[in-house]
Structures are given as structure tokens and as C-alpha cells.
Amino acid sequence: MPDAIAASTEANTELKERVRQFWQAHPCGSKFSDAEIGTREFFDRVERHRYEKEWHIPLAADFAATKGLRVLEIGCGVGTDGLQFARAGAIYTGVDLTEAAIDLARSNFASAGLRGEFRVADAEQLDFPDETFDVVYSHGVLHHTPDIQAALREVHRVLKPGGRALVMLYHRGSYNYQIGIRVLRRAGAGLLRSESGIKIVNRLTGEPIDSLREHAASLRNAQGRFSSAELLNQSTDGAGNPLARVYSRREARDLFRNFREVDLRAYFLNKRFIPLIGNLLPRSIEAALASRWGWHLWVYAKK
Numbered sequence: 001m002p003d004a005i006a007a008s009t010e011a012n013t014e015l016k017e018r019v020r021q022f023w024q025a026h027p028c029g030s031k032f033s034d035a036e037i038g039t040r041e042f043f044d045r046v047e048r049h050r051y052e053k054e055w056h057i058p059l060a061a062d063f064a065a066t067k068g069l070r071v072l073e074i075g076c077g078v079g080t081d082g083l084q085f086a087r088a089g090a091i092y093t094g095v096d097l098t099e100a101a102i103d104l105a106r107s108n109f110a111s112a113g114l115r116g117e118f119r120v121a122d123a124e125q126l127d128f129p130d131e132t133f134d135v136v137y138s139h140g141v142l143h144h145t146p147d148i149q150a151a152l153r154e155v156h157r158v159l160k161p162g163g164r165a166l167v168m169l170y171h172r173g174s175y176n177y178q179i180g181i182r183v184l185r186r187a188g189a190g191l192l193r194s195e196s197g198i199k200i201v202n203r204l205t206g207e208p209i210d211s212l213r214e215h216a217a218s219l220r221n222a223q224g225r226f227s228s229a230e231l232l233n234q235s236t237d238g239a240g241n242p243l244a245r246v247y248s249r250r251e252a253r254d255l256f257r258n259f260r261e262v263d264l265r266a267y268f269l270n271k272r273f274i275p276l277i278g279n280l281l282p283r284s285i286e287a288a289l290a291s292r293w294g295w296h297l298w299v300y301a302k303k
């Protein structure tokens, strides 16, 4: 193997291990429930919070359309969307890089009395035969894996001919990225240098003080200034997140160039960065604005 390729493979392996450790320690969605982790009450609260805040997901995913189909979810987290596929009658398989997520997703299904198959697996190297699934679903996952091209080759490989991929990626053209992160978060990072600044940010954004202190510690580790890439990593899924990327519509189309049909739709205004009026917007206006400047770019692709 040429030296440059070997070095980049090694760097990806090391980064993937940091990604795994981060999600192993912070199973996705678990901070949105204060019930005892792993109980039915815990999963119900995670689910309620998810579909209240991201109310577009059931519309965008159309769980009901998967009745009788073989669905693979990549990066299933605690299995909240997985449960909707299973309730709709899909034959569901969930994989995730971490044991923490897979253990919780299994408990979620068991306590709901639903069937699903679960495996710890890496999106970039799936151990399923070619043409196994009718649908591959992946929500908020592939922008966290070091080699997204490898992951999408796997999505394509395991889909049956005519099968569909539904993949949500963070959107470069969103208000959340262009204004919330690049302008407001960058300005807010300056305030995190002092305890009084932390309190001001807490009052302005509602972000918990503990979380802001973790961000302040990350900032100190970065000698007081994040690079653009690091600012993005730290601004999406909590302090210490080792990797997050954003994609423009054109970049997303290019990633899915091996698929026959590709359609893109943007959803979800992250209202934390829309001061004062954010929470007053009616859903119809929110959806219209999100269709252009939403943070979640859904890719619908057909093999």
C-alpha cells in the first residue's frame, strides 16, 4: 500500500475510534429523558421529545410505507425511529458503531414487545450480503463517519435493485450552519472565556450551564480559538464530539452519484438561533422556511 494511503487509513481508524468512544459515552437522545436509562418510561420520554421537536420526521420518513419491507437502519441509536418502522410492519435490522446504542435499542424493542435484529457494525464495512434490503435508512449518522464515500458504497451494495436509501445529513446551506454556528456560535465562544460570559450565553440560548462549561473546557484545550472544522464538531452534538460535517445540495448529489434517482428535501429549523420569534413561528411558516434553510438535508435515492 502506498505510504500516503496507509497514513490516511490509519488516521481514519484513529478518528473512528474517537467517534465510537464519544457515542459510546453519549448514546444519542439519552440527554432528553430524565427517567432511569433503559426503562420503558425513558424510551417513551425520548420518543415524545424527539417527535415534538423534530415533528417533520414521521412525515419525511413515511414509516407506514415500509410495511412488509426489509429495512436496515445504520446508526440506529437507541432505536426510536426503528420502533416506528417495526410498528408499521417492516422487517427491521438496526446497526450501530457502539454497544451502548445496540443494548439500548434492543431493550427499547423488548419493552415495546416488538421484533428487530441488532448488530454492532461499522457503516463503512457492513457484513450483509449484496442486495439484502428494500430500504436503508440513516438519520444523522453518516456526517459523523470519517469515510462517508465508503459508507455510501455499502448502502448501495446492500440495497436490492430498485431499493431506496433515506439519509439525513447536516446541511451546509442552512440558517443553523451559516448564521447559528459560523456567526452566533463563533461570537458566543468568545463569551465562554469567563464565568459571567457563560451565564450570559445560558440566559440567551437556554443551553445548560454544565454543557456550556464543557464547551469552555474544549475551547481552552484549543488555545481559545476553534478552527472552522472544530467549531462545527463542537456545535452540533455536544462538547467533545470528534467529527461532524455539513453538505451542500450539490455535494450531497455528488455523494449519491451512483444511484439512479436522487431527490433532496430540507427540514428542521434549529430555533435556538432564531432569537425571540423562533418559538412563535407556526408550523406552516417553519416548514416553508426549513424547506430552503433547514438544518436537516434528507436525501431520497433509488438504486
Ligand SMILES: C[S@@+](CC[C@H](N)C(=O)[O-])C[C@H]1O[C@@H](n2cnc3c(N)ncnc32)[C@H](O)[C@@H]1O
Binding pocket: 019, 020, 023, 024, 027, 028, 029, 074, 075, 076, 077, 078, 080, 095, 096, 097, 098, 101, 121, 122, 123, 124, 138, 139, 140, 141, 144, 145, 237
Ligand atoms: C447523532 S446519533 C443518531 C442516532 C439516531 N439515528 C437518531 O437519529 O437519533 C449518531 C449515531 O451514529 C452512530 N455512528 C457513528 N458512526 C457510525 C458508523 N461508522 N457506523 C455505524 N454507526 C455509526 C453513533 O454510534 C450514534 O449512535
